[in-house]
Amino acid sequence: MTDVALRSKAFVKLGTFLREFCEYSKKPIDLVGINEHWFPEFNAKIDLSGHKNGWHTRENVLFSLENWGRQLTESNINNWLKEYDLTTISPKQVAIIMAGNIPLVGFHDFLSTLITGNNILIKASTNDNVLLPFLAKYLVHIEPSFKKAIVFVEGQLQNYDCVIATGSNNTARYFEHYFGGKPNIIRRNRNSVAILTGKESAEQLHALGEDIFRYFGLGCRSVSKLFVPVGYNFDAFFKAIYPYKTIIEGVKYSNNYDYNKAVYLMSEFKILDNGFLLLKENKSYASPIGTVFYEPYDSMENLMNLLESDKEKLQCIVGNGILKTEIPFGQTQTPSLNDYADGVDTVEFLLRT
Missing domain, CATH: 3.40.605.10 (Aldehyde Dehydrogenase; Chain A, domain 1)
Incomplete structure (x- = not known):
């Protein structure tokens, strides 16, 4: 052998x-x-x-x-x-x-x-x-x-x-x-995002909850931002992720959630809140614990141009039939052996060094 x-x-x-x-x-x-x-x-x-x-x-x-x-x-x-x-x-x-x-x-x-x-x-x-x-x-x-x-x-x-x-x-x-x-x-630092079109099924939106809440959102493969169409209604999203509500029972998570909520309210920022997750419109990719940022897009072409220009900031892009390199809903936290961090082939690096 x-x-x-x-x-x-x-x-x-x-x-x-x-x-x-x-x-x-x-x-x-x-x-x-x-x-x-x-x-x-x-x-x-x-x-x-x-x-x-x-x-x-x-x-x-x-x-x-x-x-x-x-x-x-x-x-x-x-x-x-x-x-x-x-x-x-x-x-x-x-x-x-x-x-x-x-x-x-x-x-x-x-x-x-x-x-x-x-x-x-x-x-x-x-x-x-x-x-x-x-x-x-x-x-x-x-x-x-x-x-x-x-x-x-x-x-x-x-x-x-x-x-x-x-x-x-x-x-x-x-x-x-x-x-x-x-x-x-x-x-x-890298972050992961999800692209929503408004056509996602309840099952896909529920699976997105796994991408968001697994490891309390601390991983680079955790979805920290949603791109949504202009005028997107978050009701279906909130309904689909409701089964993840027990995450608020974690003391460290709930402390972060409460702190960030207080900061947003005192600063009079507009937020959406379901009792265990805060949604805030923001162009940044890195959202605090207990918060997911969102950003509306007016056309898929403009969104693709933005993601291409920011590709060095991104680890995973979750979607359904949008990009060849997209990751299906619910699968960001289960990478395979050839899913290399930052897209850099570690084995190839070790072989040629």
Whole structure:
């Protein structure tokens, strides 16, 4: 078996572990064998992650784990990697600075680096530094050759060949200054939008709620803005997303919702409010938690021109039969293995660096 096959097989086993764990978490059973130790420990890590970061609820962590479990299958991995020549790679030290806005947000970089035969130096965010070390520990358990390839760094990064860093627009300027002398991928703020025409079904609008509310809207793939026709009536939208009303029961979300509502009302901004989501007309893409911006368009041609000019600011565009690159309603938070952040092919970067 080749090195590539060994690494792929290890991640396939990790995918099986994640799928089995998610089933176990829904209906705990008496455990015998390898999972007798690993499942309870992982449960404890998920609890710890939630204690350290209140945005990382068990529901959202399990959602992330379920998605990765679906992706890490033999057929998915083989289809993903068949476009690349992984036979001639010379192992590099890859420094990865991870964000922590949503659970396991840096896992794709982790996967891409290791499966291509590189070594990884991980600078984890303090907001998400519990789950990935556990998964790395399990990965080493099933494939010991990974042990020397994975290093978590607490202090300053040293002795690396290239860098993948994810952060805000402000931190990106620091990253460019500090890592500019090395080959790098530096990711900045991006947001996701949805294009509504008024012809969407109730099911599509309900699915849009998943794009908006999953991870409390904290991810770059979370829809933070709606483009709507001039004169659009939001009644059908509000009715379709009403089942997501329980999100307001989250203390951190409700605090943000209440604060932003108070600011808008004191500033006498015009808002639409259904008790758990605020809609505000605004040309910006980045909306606060508990708020989604909207902007009317007068023609699809003008809207397409705007989106093209702002493409560097956008991660996902949700729609129905509008763009070739659009994402269907309800699917922004379940990217496949070849959905690269910012449209930059991480594997290709690692192969040519």
